[in-house]
Amino acid sequence: MRLLVYPHDLSIGGSQINAIDLAAGAAASGHEVIVYGIPGPLVEYVAERKLRFIPARPLPYRPAPSRIAQIATIARQNRIDLIHAYEWPSCLDAYYGASLFLNVPLLCTVLSMDVMPYVPASVPLIMGTEDLGAQARKVQRSDVWVIEPPIDVERDNPNIDGSEFRRRHSVSAKDFLIVSVSRLALDLKLDALVRAIDAVDLLAGSHPLKLVLVGDGPAREALETRAKAVNLRHGRDVVLLPGAEMDPRAAYAAADLVVGMGSSALRALAIGRPLIVQGEEAFSEIFEPRTLGLFLKQGFYGLGDGWPGAQRLARQIEELVVDPARRTELRALGREVVTERFSLERAIDLQLGIYQQVLANPPRRRLADAARSARLALMLEFANHDPTRKQRRKARELAVLAAARSGRWPPEAVECGP
Incomplete structure (x- = not known):
């Protein structure tokens, strides 16, 4: 097959890394693969995996007319057999040119x-959890499969040495190191990151804890301010934000405990670290036999009850701090589960089988689907660029960041006018 793989952008993120890893697996299986995307830090990772890369035009609109035309040209010139797009904006860029008019x-x-309601109902989908797969089948006429985020269990393994990471960040043998590897973003991430800082603040007077937040993003300055207040309160470095790392494996390996979600959580398990899965609205659960079924169903993420404060997470952390035998058991459990169910090799086999099914039974395209998706996407784009809405959204973001810098969390609802 000649494949065009289109991650939604090439900034550092789980979806993008999954797309590149699976593309490399398809190439290793003998298929011709081109990766197309808006340039970012992961262009280096594409090159490392020896994949051909074509940069996308950076027009900010979704879907982007220039990318629609560019993808159609690439598909025609390279005789592409199948386009695999990740997330709905990329899907629409590929749909309105190469797919709808060239029948790719x-x-x-x-x-x-x-x-997401923006994907045309006739487009075959792969979802990341069993719950989301079941929801998608209710609205899609096309086939829907589930492939959970894959992990390269050979590359991410318990033998990785984290000692240099600990030395670099002045983590002593007596320190209990908690690590989070995450985008420092407002959406999806900020609630978990603030609660991690606050939970360590609650425990640092009783235990020699250190929290290292590996990552970068628009919330970094606010989180650094909150972390500095914690460090000042305890008279030592309790919370550190060293920035993003292209290869964070040593950070995971250095940790006595990882807190996180999604692909980051799975990588921690593959490297043999105990894990607390975080989500939004105060969700947090220890990964253990009791919660395994929950995470296999809904993914390594969740929505909580919005309870204020970080006491729940602090209790969960303390349970593992004081029980090294339990941490050892959880290390073994996590490695076993990821190797058996989330391995990259298994996901590559599943995905190549799906490619064959799509090529053997291409879905019928319907103009009604195209019109509906275009209408919804354009409505969203107009809303995103509406000056009044942009002002309200900016005001909300500033209020949330102000709360993240200091004070109670979560912030109260922000009123910013009609």
Whole structure:
């Protein structure tokens, strides 16, 4: 097969890394693969995996007319057999040119935590959890499969040495190191990151804890301010934000405990670290036999009850701090589960089988689907660029960041006018 793989962008993120790893697996199986995307830090990772890369035009609109035309040209010139797009904006860029008018088969993977209404109902989908797969089947006429975020269990393994990471960040043998590897973003991430800082603040007077938040993003300055207040309160470095790392494996390996969600959580398990899965609205649960079924069903993420404060997470952390035998058991459990169910090799086999099914039974395209998706996407784009809405959204973001810098969390609802 000649494949065009289109991650939604090439900034550092789980969906993008999954797309590149699976593309490399398809190439290793003998298929011709081109990766197309808006340039970002992961261009280096594409090159490392020895994949051909074509940069996308950076027009900010979704869908983007220039990318629609560019993808159609690439598909025609390279005689592409199948386009695999990740997340709904990329899907629409590929759909409205190469797929709709050139009849190039299209497959879309959605790893966000919602079934997005913008994907045409005739486009075959891969979802990231069993729950989301069941929801998608209610609205899609096309086939829907589930492939959970894959992990390269050979590359991410318990033998990785984290000692240099600990030395670099002045973590002593007596320190209990908690690590989070995450985008420092407002959406999906900020609630978990603030609660991690606050939970360590609650425990640092009783235990020699250190929290290292590995990552970068628009919330970094606010989180650094909150972390500095914690460090000042305890008279030592309790919370550190060293920035993003292209290869964070040593950070995971250095940790006595990882807190996180999604692909980051799975990588921690593959490297043999105990894990507390975080989500939004105060969700947090220890990964253990009791919660295994929950995470296999809904993914390594969740929505909580919005309870204020970080006491729940602090209790869970303390349970593992004081029980090294339990941490040892959880290390073994996590490695076993990821190797058996989430391995990259297994996901590559599943995905190549899906490619064959899509090519053997290409879906019928319907103009009604195209019109509906275009209408919804354009309505969203107009809303995103409406000056009044942009002002309200900016005001909300500033209020949330102000709360993240200091004070109670979560912030109270922000009123910003009609």
